[in-house]
């Protein structure tokens with residue numbers, strides 16, 4: 001999965017203000033899977049989402065897609081500590097991430113729905129309702145599976 005130089009420039013341009021925010025940088029302090037931090041995880045999901053959108057000519061909006069993907073796990077806590085094996089994190093974190101993203105960056109409805117529906121089908125009622133939401137939902141599952149297998 002490789003982005004073209006002009007795609008790298010475009011992606012960096014869209015994400016720079018978000019990526020450099022210290023609250024977003026805080027995702028480097030939390031582990032997602034194995035040794036992968038949440039920051040590394042969302043970066044991988046964003047790049048894969050961008051790649052899928054371009055290579056398959058899906059026509060998703062670059063900004064909604066990239067910002068939604070980068071903030072899809074913006075819940076800002078260590079789920080290994082808070083979950084206690086109840087599995088509630090899986091159900092609740094997409095809403096927490098969306099609420100943080102709204103509060104910190106004022107993201108619009110379209111981007112909010114990308115974040116909120118990324119855990120479908122676990123959150124069965126939060127069906128992805130746009131092509132950007134479907135792309136992020138699929139990309140997150142691919143990246144998460146790879147990260148989980150790598151840490152075994």
Ligand SMILES: [Fe+2]
Nearest residue numbers: 072073093118
């Ligand atoms: Fe997630």
Ligand SMILES: [Fe+2]
Nearest residue numbers: 041072073140
């Ligand atoms: Fe994720």
